[in-house]
Amino acid sequence: MTTRAGHSRHRRPGRPREEATEQAITLAARQVLADRGVARMSMEHVAARAGVAKSTLYRRWPSKVELAVHAVAAVFDEIEVGDHGSLAADMRAGVDEAARLLRDPSTGGAYAALLAESARDPEGVGVAVRGSLSTRLHALVATSVERAIGRGEITPEMVDVDLLADVVVGSVMHRALATGVPDEAFVDGLIELLADVAYARLSRAARNAGT
Amino acid sequence: MTTRAGHSRHRRPGRPREEATEQAITLAARQVLADRGVARMSMEHVAARAGVAKSTLYRRWPSKVELAVHAVAAVFDEIEVGDHGSLAADMRAGVDEAARLLRDPSTGGAYAALLAESARDPEGVGVAVRGSLSTRLHALVATSVERAIGRGEITPEMVDVDLLADVVVGSVMHRALATGVPDEAFVDGLIELLADVAYARLSRAARNAGT
Amino acid sequence: MTTRAGHSRHRRPGRPREEATEQAITLAARQVLADRGVARMSMEHVAARAGVAKSTLYRRWPSKVELAVHAVAAVFDEIEVGDHGSLAADMRAGVDEAARLLRDPSTGGAYAALLAESARDPEGVGVAVRGSLSTRLHALVATSVERAIGRGEITPEMVDVDLLADVVVGSVMHRALATGVPDEAFVDGLIELLADVAYARLSRAARNAGT
Amino acid sequence: MTTRAGHSRHRRPGRPREEATEQAITLAARQVLADRGVARMSMEHVAARAGVAKSTLYRRWPSKVELAVHAVAAVFDEIEVGDHGSLAADMRAGVDEAARLLRDPSTGGAYAALLAESARDPEGVGVAVRGSLSTRLHALVATSVERAIGRGEITPEMVDVDLLADVVVGSVMHRALATGVPDEAFVDGLIELLADVAYARLSRAARNAGT
DNA sequence: CACTAATCGAGACGGTACGTCTTGTCTTAGA
DNA sequence: TCTAAGACAAGACGTACCGTCTCGATTAGTG
Numbered sequence: 077m078t079t080r081a082g083h084s085r086h087r088r089p090g091r092p093r094e095e096a097t098e099q100a101i102t103l104a105a106r107q108v109l110a111d112r113g114v115a116r117m118s119m120e121h122v123a124a125r126a127g128v129a130k131s132t133l134y135r136r137w138p139s140k141v142e143l144a145v146h147a148v149a150a151v152f153d154e155i156e157v158g159d160h161g162s163l164a165a166d167m168r169a170g171v172d173e174a175a176r177l178l179r180d181p182s183t184g185g186a187y188a189a190l191l192a193e194s195a196r197d198p199e200g201v202g203v204a205v206r207g208s209l210s211t212r213l214h215a216l217v218a219t220s221v222e223r224a225i226g227r228g229e230i231t232p233e234m235v236d237v238d239l240l241a242d243v244v245v246g247s248v249m250h251r252a253l254a255t256g257v258p259d260e261a262f263v264d265g266l267i268e269l270l271a272d273v274a275y276a277r278l279s280r281a282a283r284n285a286g287t
Numbered sequence: 288m289t290t291r292a293g294h295s296r297h298r299r300p301g302r303p304r305e306e307a308t309e310q311a312i313t314l315a316a317r318q319v320l321a322d323r324g325v326a327r328m329s330m331e332h333v334a335a336r337a338g339v340a341k342s343t344l345y346r347r348w349p350s351k352v353e354l355a356v357h358a359v360a361a362v363f364d365e366i367e368v369g370d371h372g373s374l375a376a377d378m379r380a381g382v383d384e385a386a387r388l389l390r391d392p393s394t395g396g397a398y399a400a401l402l403a404e405s406a407r408d409p410e411g412v413g414v415a416v417r418g419s420l421s422t423r424l425h426a427l428v429a430t431s432v433e434r435a436i437g438r439g440e441i442t443p444e445m446v447d448v449d450l451l452a453d454v455v456v457g458s459v460m461h462r463a464l465a466t467g468v469p470d471e472a473f474v475d476g477l478i479e480l481l482a483d484v485a486y487a488r489l490s491r492a493a494r495n496a497g498t
Numbered sequence: 499m500t501t502r503a504g505h506s507r508h509r510r511p512g513r514p515r516e517e518a519t520e521q522a523i524t525l526a527a528r529q530v531l532a533d534r535g536v537a538r539m540s541m542e543h544v545a546a547r548a549g550v551a552k553s554t555l556y557r558r559w560p561s562k563v564e565l566a567v568h569a570v571a572a573v574f575d576e577i578e579v580g581d582h583g584s585l586a587a588d589m590r591a592g593v594d595e596a597a598r599l600l601r602d603p604s605t606g607g608a609y610a611a612l613l614a615e616s617a618r619d620p621e622g623v624g625v626a627v628r629g630s631l632s633t634r635l636h637a638l639v640a641t642s643v644e645r646a647i648g649r650g651e652i653t654p655e656m657v658d659v660d661l662l663a664d665v666v667v668g669s670v671m672h673r674a675l676a677t678g679v680p681d682e683a684f685v686d687g688l689i690e691l692l693a694d695v696a697y698a699r700l701s702r703a704a705r706n707a708g709t
Numbered sequence: 710m711t712t713r714a715g716h717s718r719h720r721r722p723g724r725p726r727e728e729a730t731e732q733a734i735t736l737a738a739r740q741v742l743a744d745r746g747v748a749r750m751s752m753e754h755v756a757a758r759a760g761v762a763k764s765t766l767y768r769r770w771p772s773k774v775e776l777a778v779h780a781v782a783a784v785f786d787e788i789e790v791g792d793h794g795s796l797a798a799d800m801r802a803g804v805d806e807a808a809r810l811l812r813d814p815s816t817g818g819a820y821a822a823l824l825a826e827s828a829r830d831p832e833g834v835g836v837a838v839r840g841s842l843s844t845r846l847h848a849l850v851a852t853s854v855e856r857a858i859g860r861g862e863i864t865p866e867m868v869d870v871d872l873l874a875d876v877v878v879g880s881v882m883h884r885a886l887a888t889g890v891p892d893e894a895f896v897d898g899l900i901e902l903l904a905d906v907a908y909a910r911l912s913r914a915a916r917n918a919g920t
Numbered sequence: 921c922a923c924t925a926a927t928c929g930a931g932a933c934g935g936t937a938c939g940t941c942t943t944g945t946c947t948t949a950g951a
Numbered sequence: 952t953c954t955a956a957g958a959c960a961a962g963a964c965g966t967a968c969c970g971t972c973t974c975g976a977t978t979a980g981t982g
Contacts, residue, residue, distance in 0.1 A: 551928060
C-alpha cells in the first residue's frame with residue numbers, strides 16, 4: 077500500500093509527502109508514549125507535539141494503536157545484538173538488554189498495552205504487534221542461539237527458539253511490570269536457570285552419545 | 288477477610304451497603320470485560336448491566352481500573368491448586384491452568400492491560416495490581432513448591448519461588464498474547480524446561496552430597 | 499398538619515424535635531445562600547454547615563427550594579417599617595431598604611431564583627414564594643400607604659397598593675440584577691417618579707373637588 | 710454583526726462551522742427551555758433535540774447558562790416596536806408586549822433565572838445577560854421615547870430612559886412572577902401611572918415656561 | 921420499667937447532568 | 952494530491968447533587 081519510494085521511480089500524483097513529517101511524528105509519539113503511556117497517548121497530543129495536523133497522522137496510520145506499534149517498534153530497532161563470544165555471554169547480554177528496556181515503564185508499559193490490544197483485536201492489532209514487535213524480539217534470541225550452534229556449544233535439537241524467546245521476554249516483562257524491578261539478582265537467577273537447562277540437556281546428550 | 292476496624296461487632300454508621308450489590312457489579316464487570324476488554328469496558332456499561340447507579344460503582348472503587356483489577360482478581364480466585372501427588376504433576380497442572388486462563392483473550396488481555404496501567408501509575412494501580420493479582424499467582428506457585436519440599440522432592444535452596452512465578456506466568460502470558468496460542472506442545476516444552484532445571488540442580492546437589 | 503404547639507396541648511408521640519436545629523439550619527442555609535447562590539446551594543452543604551444530617555433537613559422541608567424560600571423569608575422578616583412622618587419620607591425609607599436588600603447579590607439573586615422557580619411550578623413553589631415572600635413585601639408597602647391615608651395625605655382611591663408594590667419591588671429588583679447597582683440617583687429618580695404620580699392625582703382630585 | 714477579524718474576506722482556517730447547526734441548537738434550546746425551564750434545561754437534552762453532539766454545543770457556548778442567555782435573547786429579538794402614532798399608544802403597545810412575553814412562564818421564568826445567575830456571577834453571566842438581554846429591552850424603551858421626543862410630545866429632560874426601562878420591565882416581571890398574571894387591569898394601571906408622571910412633568914414644564 | 925414512637929447522624933442508593941476529553945471522520949483553503 | 956486547521960458525532964470519564972432509604976442510637980411520654 078505504502079509505496080516507500082526507492083525502487084519505484086513512478087512518483088504518485090499530487091503533492092509529495094513531507095519527508096521530515098514521518099520522523100517528527102514518530103519522535104513525538106515516542107515522547108508522548110514515554111510521558112503518558114499508551115492509554116493516555118492521544119493523537120491530539122502527538123499531533124500538537126509534532127507540529128502537525130491530526131489528519132496527517134491518520135493519513136499515515138489507520139489508528140492510534142498502529143501508530144503506537146510503530147513508535148514502540150522504533151525503540152526495539154535500537155537493540156544491538158553483538159557477539160559476546162559464548163552462549164553464556166550472549167545470553168547475559170540479551171537478558172540484560174531486555175531488562176534494561178522493559179524496566180523503563182514507558183517501554184514496558186507500552187509493550188504490555190499493545191499485547192493487551194492484541195488480545196482484543198487479534199487480526200488487526202495482533203498481526204501488527206506480532207509482525208513488528210514480537211518477531212523482532214524473537215529474532216534477537218534466534219541470532220544468539222544460531223551463533224551458539226555455529227560455535228558448537230549446543231545442537232539445534234536442544235533448544236526451541238520460540239519457547240526460549242517467550243521464556244526470556246515473558247519472564248523479564250512480568251518481573252518488570254508485576255513483581256518489581258528486574259534487578260541484577262533476578263537477571264542472575266534467570267541466567268542460571270537457563271544455564272541449568274543447557275547443562276541438563278548437554279549431559280543427557282553426552283550420556284546418550286556415550287551409550 | 289476485612290476485619291472492619293478491629294472489633295467486628297461494631298458496625299460502621301449509616302446505612303449498610305447492600306450485600307448483593309458488590310457481587311452484581313463484580314459479575315457485570317467480568318461480563319463486560321469479557322465482551323469488550325479493559326479499554327472498552329465502561330463504567331456506564333457495567334453499571335447498566337449490574338442494574339446499579341454509576342455512583343454506586345464509584346462509591347466502592349475509585350476508578351475504572353481499580354474495578355477492573357477487582358474483577359480480574361475474582362477470576363483468579365477461582366483457580367484451584369489441588370495436590371497432584373508430585374512436583375511434576377503439580378507443575379503440569381499449574382501451567383495448564385495458567386495456559387487455560389490466559390488463552391482466553393478477555394482474561395489474558397485484561398491482565399496485560401492492567402500490567403500496562405501498572406507501569407503508568409506504579410503507586411496507585413501498580414500497588415493494587417501487585418497486591419491483588421500478582422501475589423495471587425505467586426501464592427499458587429509457592430503452594431506447589433512448598434508441597435514438593437514437604438514431600439522431599441526438592442530442597443528450599445533449589446528454587447527461587449519469585450523467579451519461578453515470573454517465569455511460569457510471564458512465559459505463558461507472552462506466548463498467549465504475543466506469539467500464538469499456548470498449545471499442548473508449548474506447555475510440554477515449558478514443563479520439560481523446568482524439569483531440566485530440577486534435574487540439573489538435583490544432580491548437582493547429589494554430587495555435592497557425595498563429595 | 500404541623501401541630502405547632504401553642505394551642506395544642508397534645509404533644510406528638512416520640513422524641514421531640516431538637517429546638518436549636520431549625521435555627522441552625524436556617525442560619526446555615528442563609529450562609530450557603532450568600533456564599534453560592536440558590537442554584538449552587540446544596541442540601542449537602544447546608545447540612546454539613548449546620549452540623550446536621552441531610553435527612554433532618556428533609557424531615558422539615560420537602561425540598562431544597564422550600565428551604566430556600568424559608569431562608570430568604572427570614573431575611574425579609576428583618577425589614578423594619580418605621581414611621582418617618584410623611585408619605586415622602588416613608589417612601590424613601592422603603593425604597594432605600596428595598597435597594598439595600600436587593601443590592602446584595604445573595605438576597606437579590608435568591609429572590610430572582612425563587613421567582614424563576616415559581617414560574618416553573620406555580621402551584622408548589624409559586625404558592626410558597628407568594629405566600630412567604632411577596633406578601634411580606636406587599637405588606638410593607640401597604641403599611642406605608644395606610645399610614646399616609648391615615649395622615650390624610652392621600653385617599654384610598656388614589657393608589658393601587660398591589661400595583662405600587664410591584665412597581666417598587668420590581669423596578670428595584672430589575673435595576674439591581676439587570677442594569678446596575680441601584681445607586682442614590684436611581685432611588686431619587688424612582689421616588690421622584692412616584693411623587694409625580696401623587697402630584698398628578700392630587701391636583702386632579704383638587705380640580706375635581708373645585709368643580 | 711460579528712466582523713470576524715476585520716477583513717471579512719479572510720476566512721478562519723479549518724472546517725467552517727455548519728450554518729444550520731447554530732439555528733438548530735437555538736431552536737432546540739428554546740423548546741427545551743419552554744418545556745422544562747432554565748434549571749431543568751440540560752445540555753444533553755438540547756443536544757439530542759438538535760440532533761447534534763454535546764461537544765458542538767460547548768464549542769459555541771462556554772456553558773449551559775450562556776446558551777440559555779442566547780436562546781432567551783432570540784425570543785426577545787422577535788419583539789416588534791412599531792410606531793403607533795403617540796407616546797401613549799406606543800407605551801401601551803410596549804407594556805402589552807412585555808406583559809405578553811413575561812406572562813409566559815417559560816420566558817418570564819427564564820429571564821428571572823438568568824437575572825439570578827447574573828447575581829451569582831456578575832462578570833461572566835452578568836455581562837452576558839446585561840449585554841444580550843437587558844440592553845435589548847432598554848433599546849425598545851429608548852426607541853419609543855425618542856419617537857415621542859421627535860413628535861414633540863415630551864422633551865429629553867423629562868424622562869430617564871434607564872429608569873423607565875427598569876420600571877416597565879421590572880414591574881411587569883414582578884407582577885408576572887410574584888403576584889399574579891399581569892392582566893388588563895394591571896396594564897391599565899401601569900400605563901395610567903406613567904401617564905400621570907408625564908402629566909406632572911408636562912404641567913410643571915408649562916408652568917416654568919409661563920414664568 | 922418496659923414499650924412505643926418519633927428524632928438524630930450517617931451514609932448507601934438510583935438517578936441525572938455537568939463539563940472535559942478523545943477518537944476517527946469530515947470539510948475547507950492554500951501549497 | 953498533501954497539509955494545517957478545526958468542526959463534527961459519539962460516547963466515556965469522574966464529580967456533584969437530589970431526594971429516598973435504611974440503619975443504630977437516642978429521647979421522650981405511656982402503659
